[in-house]
Amino acid sequence: MIDRPPSSASRSRQRRPAAAPEASSPEARRLQWLAQALLIVGLLGLQPSLVLSWVAIGLTLLAGLKLLEAKRLAERRLVGLLQLVCAGVLGALQTDLGPSLLQGLAVFLALAGLLALEAGQGPDWRVLLRRSLQVLLGALPVALALFVMVPRLAPFAPLNDLGQGGARMGLSESLAPGSIASLAANGKPAARVSFEGDQPPAAADRYWRVLVHDRFDGESWQTSPTRPRADPESAAAPAGTGSSTAQQLWVAEASGLEAVPWDGSALPLGRELRINGRGELLHSGRASQRRLYGLGPGQGTDGGWRRVPPRPRDLSLPAGTNPQLEALGRSWQVAGPPAARLALAETWFRSRPFRYSRSPGTLPKLAPLDAFLFERQEGFCGHYASAFSALMRAAGVPARVVSGYQGGTWVQPLAGAGYLDLRQDNAHAWSEVWLEAEGWRRVDPSTWIAPARSGGLRAAPARGAVGWLERQWWALDLAWGRWWLGFDREGQEALLQRLLGERRNLVGVLVLAAVSGGLGISVSVLGWLRRRPEGDPPRRELERSLAALAQRGVIPEAGETLGGFSARLEQSEPELGALLRAVAEPYQLWRYGKGARPAREARLLSASLRRHRRGLERALRRQPRRRPTS
Numbered sequence: 001m002i003d004r005p006p007s008s009a010s011r012s013r014q015r016r017p018a019a020a021p022e023a024s025s026p027e028a029r030r031l032q033w034l035a036q037a038l039l040i041v042g043l044l045g046l047q048p049s050l051v052l053s054w055v056a057i058g059l060t061l062l063a064g065l066k067l068l069e070a071k072r073l074a075e076r077r078l079v080g081l082l083q084l085v086c087a088g089v090l091g092a093l094q095t096d097l098g099p100s101l102l103q104g105l106a107v108f109l110a111l112a113g114l115l116a117l118e119a120g121q122g123p124d125w126r127v128l129l130r131r132s133l134q135v136l137l138g139a140l141p142v143a144l145a146l147f148v149m150v151p152r153l154a155p156f157a158p159l160n161d162l163g164q165g166g167a168r169m170g171l172s173e174s175l176a177p178g179s180i181a182s183l184a185a186n187g188k189p190a191a192r193v194s195f196e197g198d199q200p201p202a203a204a205d206r207y208w209r210v211l212v213h214d215r216f217d218g219e220s221w222q223t224s225p226t227r228p229r230a231d232p233e234s235a236a237a238p239a240g241t242g243s244s245t246a247q248q249l250w251v252a253e254a255s256g257l258e259a260v261p262w263d264g265s266a267l268p269l270g271r272e273l274r275i276n277g278r279g280e281l282l283h284s285g286r287a288s289q290r291r292l293y294g295l296g297p298g299q300g301t302d303g304g305w306r307r308v309p310p311r312p313r314d315l316s317l318p319a320g321t322n323p324q325l326e327a328l329g330r331s332w333q334v335a336g337p338p339a340a341r342l343a344l345a346e347t348w349f350r351s352r353p354f355r356y357s358r359s360p361g362t363l364p365k366l367a368p369l370d371a372f373l374f375e376r377q378e379g380f381c382g383h384y385a386s387a388f389s390a391l392m393r394a395a396g397v398p399a400r401v402v403s404g405y406q407g408g409t410w411v412q413p414l415a416g417a418g419y420l421d422l423r424q425d426n427a428h429a430w431s432e433v434w435l436e437a438e439g440w441r442r443v444d445p446s447t448w449i450a451p452a453r454s455g456g457l458r459a460a461p462a463r464g465a466v467g468w469l470e471r472q473w474w475a476l477d478l479a480w481g482r483w484w485l486g487f488d489r490e491g492q493e494a495l496l497q498r499l500l501g502e503r504r505n506l507v508g509v510l511v512l513a514a515v516s517g518g519l520g521i522s523v524s525v526l527g528w529l530r531r532r533p534e535g536d537p538p539r540r541e542l543e544r545s546l547a548a549l550a551q552r553g554v555i556p557e558a559g560e561t562l563g564g565f566s567a568r569l570e571q572s573e574p575e576l577g578a579l580l581r582a583v584a585e586p587y588q589l590w591r592y593g594k595g596a597r598p599a600r601e602a603r604l605l606s607a608s609l610r611r612h613r614r615g616l617e618r619a620l621r622r623q624p625r626r627r628p629t630s
Contacts, residue, residue, distance in 0.1 A: 028116035035109035083110040097480040145518035176220040186424035210404040212278035218321025248295040266295035279305040306439035310398035329394020356450035398434035413475035537606035
């Protein structure tokens with residue numbers, strides 16, 4: 001009779017390892033080493049200034065050393081558990097889309113390695129990977145329920161940065177006239193921002209402030225260590241909001257600065273954000289890592305910091321450091337109110353042969369701004385902002401320098417929302433002057449010299465296939481940030497408020513119900529996956545060959561063996577019979593031969609049977625359909 005597939009009990013007996021229980025399959029070792037390699041790759045993106053980074057490094061090295069010397073089954077199990085713990089620690093440190101996918105793949109392989117240890121010498125790596133995926137799919141409903149419902153915990157304070165050793169890139173708290181010019185050729189990413197409805201601000205408002213420099217020593221501008229307090233109504237973030245509901249979603253690269261880019265008028269969402277009295281948006285997250293934050297509609301929130309009155313240092317100007325500049329500024333004091341002095345300064349700049357240059361060279365140590373204004377008259381944005389602010393102070397008008405980013409490149413990916421790409425070469429400096437009637441007003445003297453600085457959004461430049469793929473990936477990363485990482489504590493509280501209202505005492509019941517429902521779904525999914533027929537690859541190839549013959553009306557007689565069926569078919573259809581015999585004979589030798597059959601032999605036989613089965617199907621397609629014969 002034709003061979004029938006073995007029962008589930010016999011399959012289980014066949015897959016049990018014949019070796020001692022302490023032995024492990026080669027598949028388990030390969031899978032665990034692959035998982036270990038992914039964990040080591042994940043270490044490359046860690047910041048060494050974090051305590052938790054060293055915990056992750058130590059655990060990963062411990063798992064690797066244990067994997068090298070492990071011989072017993074219990075030791076190999078310990079390696080698998082260590083790898084899962086390492087992936088969890090890395091997940092707490094690196095939450096971006098790329099590292100998250102890497103950690104997920106490491107968990108997938110580590111779990112497959114544990115399954116291989118328990119299965120022994122039976123299934124091959126493809127079966128193990130499929131089972132690992134089934135386990136992860138089964139656990140997904142419970143994980144989602146825990147993610148949505150279990151209250152968020154605040155980060156552990158002792159696991160913050162180790163001193164000031166974090167990454168620093170781009171802007172600095174000290175700004176010399178030519179310092180931003182050094183970023184002109186730096187194309188590294190600075191930040192990305194997406195807007196609700198893909199509606200970026202107008203070209204004239206595309207200024208992204210970061211730092212305010214209010215101390216001047218005659219050569220460079222510094223940021224004061226003491227920050228004035230802003231209006232509490234504008235500085236506080238509203239409760240119950242998160243970046244998932246933001247109108248602007250920002251992803252700022254690691255900078256080493258507490259301040260992050262923003263437009264100066266939006267409403268910060270989240271307790272980690274606050275606005276100080278200078279109009280700097282401060283983020284309490286680790287400055288040595290990428291930070292994600294959301295901003296809501298402005299509704300006049302910029303009024304708080306813009307109306308903070310100037311302090312004496314906003315008029316401070318070291319006497320004698322730039323005598324020509326000081327004399328020119330004092331001559332404008334008789335022009336009238338501050339607005340008239342501002343207009344006079346603009347007229348003076350426009351009437352001189354100034355040139356805008358990204359490589360203006362260095363200024364002398366002695367009277368550097370005098371040399372720029374009256375001799376070279378060529379400079380970058382930092383030169384013009386520095387010189388103009390100093391002139392306004394000499395004219396008796398409080399002024400300061402602001403550094404940040406201006407413009408950006410608009411990227412419209414193939415799928416998803418567009419976003420504004422800010423690079424370090426978008427770094428810019430401008431000025432702010434105090435006018436009693438309106439507070440701090442932004443003034444960009446660079447636009448008086450080079451009007452193109454206030455141009456509109458540029459289309460994404462052609463940077464080859466790699467640049468195109470990078471922009472598409474960043475779009476996915478922004479979507480990941482908005483819908484996954486953006487579900488923070490505020491978003492969770494807003495969800496609970498919608499579900500429970502004032503009955504917050506039922507949170508425990510809701511969490512228990514969600515976890516129970518997730519468990520029920522997980523058990524159902526695992527049961528459904530377990531009921532799916534597996535079979536072995538050689539058996540599947542044989543059944544497909546018989547099914548192809550049956551579709552053409554060629555079926556075995558009742559009680560006919562596989563060898564008898566192929567011999568009978570060879571008498572009437574020599575080509576088909578020979579092809580069926582090429583499938584049947586090696587299968588029967590493999591199935592009923594003596595001794596254990598390793599997984600590699602099954603894969604090789606399956607590949608051989610697949611070639612013969614495809615030849616049989618091609619031969620059947622060349623023949624007309626017939627009535628069933630038995």
